[in-house]
Amino acid sequence: MRSARAMVAPLALAQFICSYAGTAMNVAIAPMARDLHTSVFGIQATITLFTLTMAALMIPGSKLTDVWGRKRCLVAGLVLYGLGALLAALAPGLGVMIVGNALLEGVGSALMIPPIYILITVVFPDVATRAKWFGVVSGAGALGAATGPLIGGVITSLLSWRASFLLQVLVIGWIIVLIRRLPDPPRPGPAPRFDVAGALLSAAGLLLVVLGVLQTSTYGWGAARTDFTVAGHVVIPAGGVSPVWPVLALGALTLAAFVLHLRRTERKGREPLLHLRLFGDRAANLGLGTQAVQWLVMQGMFFVVAVYLQDALGYDAIRTGLVLTPATAGILVASAVAGRLARNRTQRTLVVGGFVLTLAGMVLLLFLAPSGFLGTVPGLLLGGLGLGTMLTASVNLVQSSFPDRDQSDISGLSRAVSNLGSSLGTALAGSVIVSAAHPGGRPYAASLSVLVVVAVLGLVLAILLPRGAGPSP
Template identity: 65%
Template sequence: MIVLPLALAQFVASYAATTMTVAVSAIAADLGTTVIGVQTAITVFTLTMASLMVPGSKLSDLLGRKRCFLAGLAVYGAGALLASAARGPGLLIFGYSLLEGIGSALMIPPIYILVTVTSRDLTARARAFGVVSGAGALGAAAGPLVGGLVTTWFGWRASFLLQVLLVGVIVVLARRITEPPSPPRERHFDVPGAILSAAGLFFVVFGVLQAGTYGWLVSRTDFAVGGVVLLPAGGLSPVWLFAGIGAAFLFVFFRHVRARERKGREPLVPSGLFRDRVTGLGLLTQHVQWLVLQGSFFVVAVFLQEVRGYDAVETGLMLTPATIGILGASAAAGRLARRHSQRGLVRAGFLLTVAGLVLVLLLVRAGSGVASAVPGLFLLGAGVGIMLTASVNLVQSRFPDSAQGDISGVSRSVSNLGSSVGTALAGSVLAGTPHLGGRSFALALATLVVVAVAGLLAALLLPAPD
């Protein structure tokens, strides 16, 4: 029973990240703003959630995992309620972008910590992670479909009210969660570390999100602030300006961590977390998995809408084979963990994912039938479903209960960064082609195949279990 509220919370957070994309035009028209204004709200939500994930995870150690989870739900629900009542872009950004982003950062890390510390063994943990990971992937995949249906039938405000309703159900279910006592730890929150890590992640993610507009290397258009052109078209892309600022903040953050450790004080994240080879490679595979998942969903969705002329509901239905693959693989996570190593499952998942992407490339054309996409999308979903659970289990199980707050925040930040990079990478490839057509989408999918192969290579480097 403990897994149900955790899985529902992960579903809601993932759903919120993708459902807004199909309601952009309706929201802009209703609030008297522009499509760019609504897209800004979506961007700020992503930035808020990604930049606060590590501090939010640390707070779970200080406040208690269950208490932090419930606090995140309360903030998230309040944000969704305010967003549903918005009469202008200001309240939408405050409710959706800020409060829902903060709520997500507070409630998501405890989900994975509670699964880890309440599971009896590796198999039970894999089964629970399978349910949670499947719910997260389902939320991301079903967001456009459910959002399209709700927006079409009841209006965009109903989508936020649906989230409020789900949050209420989760709060009722979560009251039954029994949290094991946390190991005794220093009860001081590293405020400077939290500010530095949040700023670093904010600028890195913000830079990545600019790739779709300006390109990765050479800026496609002038980058101006307040009418002053800082980077002219044809020069260096602003992606690297913001990524550089973020890297500088993160460098100072790691220096701060080492200095705090030398003084015998507990930092926001211990430096030893990044020295373990299995952890580093496991986090890299998590990053690539979410990059490929979100990137491929974005490419397929845009292809169906721009080339085939599908609406949001038809597009969501076409992605159903991938959703079925994800759910089927996630449901089998417990059985798979009993028969195979987590390392082997990550490798198998990448192989299936690459095979699925290649099949989509070979079979799907502008004039091909609906069935042409089914085999590739199903294999893609099954591959992602297998390795999402295995990678999380591999990394989380590497650490004792006392370090779960540390690794959970880093793990969720890496995954969120992968989602942002996936959409930005696919979008920048499509935006870099003169005309949207079959070749441009094939190029974007081929790029994701290369990234997935890189993920497979990282999985092959994973050492054998101790």
Template identity: 55%
Template sequence: MNSPVPRSVLAPLALAQFICSFAGSNMNVMINDISRDLDTTVQGVQIAITIFLLVMAALMIPGGKLTDRYGRKRCFTAGLCLYGVGALLSAVSPGLGVLILGNSILEGVGTALLIPPVYILTTLLFPDLTSRAKAFGAISAMGGVGAAAGPLIGGFITSALSWRAAFVFQALVIAVILVLGRRVPDPVPPDPSRPFDTAGAIWSATGLVLVVMGILAADDNAWLMVVLLVAGVAVLAGFFRSVRAKERAGQEPLLSTRVFASRTANLGLVTQNAQWLLLMGTSFVVSAYLQVVRGYNAIETGVIFTAATAGLLVASLGAERFAARRQQRTLITVGFAVAIAGVALLLAMVIGNPGAWAFAPGLLLIGFGLGLMLTPSVNVVQSSFGEQMQGEISGLSRSVSNLGSTLGTAVAGTILVAGITATPGRAYGLAMVVLALVAAVGLVVALRLPRGAVVVEVS
């Protein structure tokens, strides 16, 4: 673009990422309230949260691809409208089934439509690396703050009014984004003739759903877990075989193998997955433990989580200064190291300690570590590809991140829920150890990122 883009266009994009991340974590502090009101269980609420995250992860790649055909701005607006309808339906839900329809399905599909355009538009509107890094910093920071502050805001609204009001709050924010979003341009015209791989979308979504369902079945039926996991892996393998077949035939698949051509981007995708798995896993495990075992209410749980929000905010506010002085690889590596220290501290100080203050130091470090690395990881991935591949890489990037969120709630949450009544301390400890191992994997992968410049565009 020849003319500079007003910074005001960032507001609706960043706010959209905020509310979608908020939606993924704010329900964690409503577990007791929702389960009582809708006559369900902790596991029922966990399933609703997991399905929401799973729908996002499963449909992000198709959502990113649709932006090429129908336009980024149009998909962004359609996603916002669908999300708003889902939020209002959730607010009046009489039972768990309607809540899953509104929150897990409609909000999930809406998010999958609106989030890829956020990252595609940012990449296209801010073509130089300096302005793009700042823009991604603002969006990633709002996403991280939304996830970290979700328990506090959700807890406050739930305690002051009702858990249903939290969904009304989401609908109001969506209305604000729709108004602000009118000024966001779409720099590349849509191409209605662009093909869409419907079969590939079904293959990929089905495979991801089966894998996550297998994880959720772990505490009920080991054989069912194995069957679902094997089936999921088989379906995903079939999806990738179909991708190669379409490419050999000269057709356009849902996800081109070119998105895996950059080693740097591949490593960045792994770090993104680990980051969101750690964030959402910690959010669910600690929230459930505080409410079910320690007996804290929604606002008390949310207040405890202000430590993570504060840590993330401090790191995000210094992101531009850190980026000017340190390599992106260094920031991601240090972020994982700090987060691991936070998990270890959270585990060591909380076990056997009845005081709420014991959670603060660990959550503070986890938030600060995540704040350090969220922006560099996004910039590493998005900037590794040229304009023509932004739809695909944005969909893949957001799918990988949301799959991390899904796995965080599914894996760590399943471990906790399985033993939260019989052996709560042991179940909590085991869940946190798993999260620490995930962070350790992220650290090892971050160390393999190349030193110096990490941007190598693949057109």
């Protein structure tokens, strides 16, 4: 048990720091813009580019674990991430910040996140034990995303936003020390050749899809709210079709070309970036769908509540983070008992139950949040319990559906889907808030209602999972 904890602790810490980095900068945008002699838009673009880089490279980064080895890939990702955080902490201007935070940290995240889930899957063959440690890692990721604004706000207020990046450097250095004796079971068969063309197509397709999703907050889903310009020329005027759709269509076409490339590569007997057999498992496909919805709902819910507290009630970043504590506590409690739950219930039951709890929490938020802080506690707590329960179960179901030889493929696909869900959650909630912000409108209630509808769709996907999917031992 002690050796298992010693192995999983640095992996959970690595997942925590990546999730923390994704939300901590949001509370330091104004001071960063001032210190780096740039605009708020410049910092927001850096945050967006970090998300794009990580999401676009998640599948190629995962495949590299077969080529370089899982532990080597993890260490390379940690080193790149640490260098990026150090560069960001010392950045004199926006250009260096983009290189450090958006590029090096983004590439580092794409290299180190997939090995975390692959190593847990191959080291712990027992479903319940695996669920326990997946719960620890998933809980750490959710905790990082939830506490990022609070910790980042405290550090920025007491010290500086640069100290937040230096903290990441110290944590990354500690993780590198802790993983020196990390086991790395050999992958079956020889190391494959890396599919460069597939990597370029998948990265381009995912980049365009995520970019299109993120642009919804600026341009909306229907008519464009503002002019869409390229090199100073208005390509789509305000009121025309939102540029989101052409970007998403181009992304979809690129991903279709990626699939055709995979098919041709397999027919030639070569090693593709992603094996198409992954999409032949119904339970795994539905599990990937529930993963996307879960991350969409979680990030969307956190975003809506945070914006409501700061915009409508005038809370600062620290108070906002404290109000979100019940959700964090719920996620941690559910993650802590994930192993015990997996021994007594199938993964399908846990995913369905998690959606039910989350929906109940969101409905409570919808009706009780206007009453103030105490009104948010029941909804956030229930939502956190539900999310913690099904996040672990969905990851366990998807990863456990495939043998060791496919772990790099499914881990990259799973992380890419989760990142896409996260991006869509914030963008969807933000675009609804902007659209419903007219006089007399109820933007926060509208955005939360949309998230409830999405969660219902996730519940339908969970119910469609084959009975007994992810059986308990």
